[in-house]
Amino acid sequence: MRYFYNRKATADASCGLKMSYLKKRGMLTGEESIEKIVWTSSMRGTTTTIIVGVYLTDNPFAILMYTVTDRDGNKTDYDDKISLVTTPCNFGGVRYWFGCPWCGRRVAVLYLAPGDVNFKCRNCNNLSYHSRNNCSIARFGVISREIDKLRSEIKRWSWRGRSTRKVRRLQALERKMRALSGPVTAGIERFTARLRKNC
Numbered sequence: 001m002r003y004f005y006n007r008k009a010t011a012d013a014s015c016g017l018k019m020s021y022l023k024k025r026g027m028l029t030g031e032e033s034i035e036k037i038v039w040t041s042s043m044r045g046t047t048t049t050i051i052v053g054v055y056l057t058d059n060p061f062a063i064l065m066y067t068v069t070d071r072d073g074n075k076t077d078y079d080d081k082i083s084l085v086t087t088p089c090n091f092g093g094v095r096y097w098f099g100c101p102w103c104g105r106r107v108a109v110l111y112l113a114p115g116d117v118n119f120k121c122r123n124c125n126n127l128s129y130h131s132r133n134n135c136s137i138a139r140f141g142v143i144s145r146e147i148d149k150l151r152s153e154i155k156r157w158s159w160r161g162r163s164t165r166k167v168r169r170l171q172a173l174e175r176k177m178r179a180l181s182g183p184v185t186a187g188i189e190r191f192t193a194r195l196r197k198n199c
């Protein structure tokens with residue numbers, strides 16, 4: 001397995017799973033395929049083994065199985081289910097993408113950043129800024145768009161003295177938004193503080 005380097009200093013220490021790699025290995029044809037991928041980081045001298053299973057059913061998905069070793073040497077096994085998204089190709093057939101499990105965006109590469117335990121898109125990892133808060137910010141954006149959409153769709157707020165299903169969904173999203181706003185505000189504050197320091 002090729003370990004690919006990125007010019008951004010922090011990105012090269014991450015494991016990147018490319019959709020093009022799965023395609024090259026013939027994993028995007030047929031119904032089910034499993035492969036083992038080993039990444040070796042020459043910089044840190046560590047290896048990461050990940051087992052990828054691709055299942056091309058009506059709702060295609062990939063299963064990523066890997067072990068993360070923390071700073072104290074404790075190993076924990078993880079398995080992530082990642083949904084796959086398709087877009088039509090110009091010349092027929094479909095093109096596959098990963099659906100980022102954090103922001104839902106359609107991406108060609110998912111990364112497992114050092115110190116992290118889940119695969120995420122570049123944005124959610126915020127690989128170039130070292131910040132962990134970008135994923136909250138991305139989710140914040142997704143949720144606030146969803147709230148706007150729901151609000152415009154709601155025609156009836158209650159039915160027989162009870163909130164309608166859409167209203168209950170809206171309330172749940174608003175609660176989520178409030179829970180997220182703490183870390184997001186903290187993240188923005190840290191970011192502006194860093195900007196000020198660099199000026």
Ligand SMILES: [Zn+2]
Pocket residue numbers: 100101102103104105120121122123124125138
């Ligand atoms: Zn993402």
